[in-house]
């Protein structure tokens with residue numbers, strides 16, 4: 133089990149867009165400096181959409197780093213993972229922030245709140261990533277091992293909040309073998325931020341309302357890779373259809 137952080141867009145704070153800011157949020161205007169500005173998509177040459185930025189503390193040296201994630205929603209057909217870019221600002225400061233930005237993302241500004249969340253990987257993920265653990269379970273429960281594990285997973289998910297959007301944690305819906313490796317260390321990358329599609333924020337990965345995106349980061353370096361998956365073939369109720377509008381952001 134792994135403690136991740138759950139990222140929830142906050143509706144109360146969406147009314148007023150006071151971006152750019154040196155903070156963590158979705159949409160609106162991003163933090164940019166004169167050195168590192170808005171990204172252009174290398175395919176269509178238009179400005180990419182600013183999706184979100186994360187202000188992360190570095191435990192080792194007390195410094196902070198800001199990661200701003202951009203995505204081109206217009207260039208999906210030929211590029212199954214979508215075109216994206218990550219701006220990295222080491223020790224960002226408000227003094228260096230460009231405040232007079234004409235650019236604003238098509239993703240509306242939404243503040244976020246972080247909640248701790250416990251996370252347990254899918255059984256298939258365990259089979260690939262931790263066969264030793266699976267063998268131990270099988271020694272204990274025989275051919276009921278998978279069923280027992282699934283019950284445990286369900287219990288954890290009942291207690292925990294919905295971790296559709298989260299920082300770190302286990303990647304969901306992904307085959308362990310699909311997890312990208314750091315090109316420099318060959319270690320498996322770790323999910324930095326995992327995002328469901330959020331139609332209310334104009335965020336539909338792969339152009340689909342039932343898609344899911346994981347931005348992976350090397351544990352050691354600022355190397356990134358994207359994995360997107362559309363689980364639209366699975367039967368999925370429209371979670372916004374029967375929801376009171378006021379509850380949309382409290383799912």
Ligand SMILES: [Zn+2]
Nearest residue numbers: 173176204207
């Ligand atoms: Zn593009």
